[in-house]
Amino acid sequence: MPKNILIVGSGPAAVWAAIAAKKQDAAADVTVLSDEACEPYEKPPLSKAVLLDKAAPEDALIAGKDGLAAHGVALRPDTRCLSIDRAARAVVTSSGRLPYDALVIATGSLMRELPLLPPGMPRVHYLRTQAHARELKAGLAACKHLVVIGAGLIGLEVAASASELGIEVTVLEFAPRIMARACDEETGALILAEHQHHGVDINVSTSVTQVTPQLDGTIALETADGDLFVADHVVVGAGVKPDDALAAAAGLTVQDGIVVDEQCRTSNPNIFAAGDATRFPGPQGLVRLENWRHAQDHGAVAGRNAAGASDAYRTVPSFWSEQYDLYIQGVGWPQPNPDQRIRRKLDGKSTLLLETAGGVLSYALGINAQRDLAAVRRLIERKIPVDPAALADPAQPFAAMLKAKAS
Numbered sequence: 001m002p003k004n005i006l007i008v009g010s011g012p013a014a015v016w017a018a019i020a021a022k023k024q025d026a027a028a029d030v031t032v033l034s035d036e037a038c039e040p041y042e043k044p045p046l047s048k049a050v051l052l053d054k055a056a057p058e059d060a061l062i063a064g065k066d067g068l069a070a071h072g073v074a075l076r077p078d079t080r081c082l083s084i085d086r087a088a089r090a091v092v093t094s095s096g097r098l099p100y101d102a103l104v105i106a107t108g109s110l111m112r113e114l115p116l117l118p119p120g121m122p123r124v125h126y127l128r129t130q131a132h133a134r135e136l137k138a139g140l141a142a143c144k145h146l147v148v149i150g151a152g153l154i155g156l157e158v159a160a161s162a163s164e165l166g167i168e169v170t171v172l173e174f175a176p177r178i179m180a181r182a183c184d185e186e187t188g189a190l191i192l193a194e195h196q197h198h199g200v201d202i203n204v205s206t207s208v209t210q211v212t213p214q215l216d217g218t219i220a221l222e223t224a225d226g227d228l229f230v231a232d233h234v235v236v237g238a239g240v241k242p243d244d245a246l247a248a249a250a251g252l253t254v255q256d257g258i259v260v261d262e263q264c265r266t267s268n269p270n271i272f273a274a275g276d277a278t279r280f281p282g283p284q285g286l287v288r289l290e291n292w293r294h295a296q297d298h299g300a301v302a303g304r305n306a307a308g309a310s311d312a313y314r315t316v317p318s319f320w321s322e323q324y325d326l327y328i329q330g331v332g333w334p335q336p337n338p339d340q341r342i343r344r345k346l347d348g349k350s351t352l353l354l355e356t357a358g359g360v361l362s363y364a365l366g367i368n369a370q371r372d373l374a375a376v377r378r379l380i381e382r383k384i385p386v387d388p389a390a391l392a393d394p395a396q397p398f399a400a401m402l403k404a405k406a407s
Helices: 010-025 130-140 153-164 185-195 244-247 292-306 371-382 388-392 398-406
Strands: 004-008 029-033 074-076 079-084 088-095 096-099 102-105 110-111 124-126 144-149 168-172 202-205 208-212 218-225 228-229 233-236 240-242 271-273 280-281 285-287 320-325 326-333 340-345 351-357 360-367
Touching: 004 010, 010 029, 010 102, 074 340, 088 130, 096 102, 102 292, 110 280, 130 233, 144 153, 144 228, 153 168, 153 185, 153 320, 168 228, 185 202, 185 326, 218 233, 244 388, 271 292, 271 371, 292 320, 326 371, 326 398, 340 388, 351 371, 351 388, 360 371, 371 398
Parallel strands: 004 029, 004 102, 029 074, 102 271, 124 233, 144 168, 144 233, 168 202
Antiparallel strands: 079 088, 088 096, 110 240, 208 218, 218 228, 280 285, 320 326, 326 360, 340 351, 351 360
């Protein structure tokens, strides 16, 4: 009988797991269980192109314009997974029980909620789904002042989009600087300057201590410093947490994320997991990542292995963010204490930070340096020894470093 593979989730990890499983075993029955009513779509445009009315969510389907069916994968929309019966190898869903031979959990992440600004509160927005994006877009149409809580990637992308729409924007960040998890201080300062150039008021080292809805529908927010901001709408971008409750309830090993090995296998040999919901072996031990490239590549490994392969996850991670005309991109594994941090001077708004460990490149972070970072990724992947002086010299192309090693 054909192998029955179920995929729980509808993000890139789930979709790529399904596609990879079907490619690995063409005879397998592969089914994606999604709690949304639509074909799985890309999330990155929600904070940018969708808000700016340059695209709709359905314009960017993860599986391509013809959807999962074009890959021989079945989609069960509006199907919420309630529990996993490991003994019977079945998933209990909102529409009944479904048996499996192999299961992939790719449930992604959940928004971190603020008690003072709970989901469902009028004019308060969390951005995770297309429904959230459409609701926020409608709110921004008549918005004069937007307050964004959180200066991470999502918060700043929304701030940039709202600013481009001509809205007055205030950002409140608890940390002492913006994008503290993703950027070094100097790169963060360049991004901060661009937001300030566009009129965005960014406040760091601050937190909201009181929220008072006003009679006219606006929201008054008081900070710990005693500052008062009155917003027409509020967007909360306070980060995410792994959606691992389904796995935990099934008795799988969970540690702020579903723990998997390098083959994406959980503590149950017939159950795999991938993407934002997992904690997996990295260079310095178990780690979580929350970005699109990781979800795609991790999902593909999980799907192939669920279908009978034995691949190991070895992908060099990366992330990107678009804010105004800045394309911010990171590649590799940031080190707690790199051997060297080298900044290569580039023209205009472009910049590139490089980190080395053990004589090779370990991480790079750039603004508007896509071509350089494409070559840098290959240097990191191949662990090619590098000369710090050459890394700092913009006259020394990275492609030449690759060719020199090849020769």
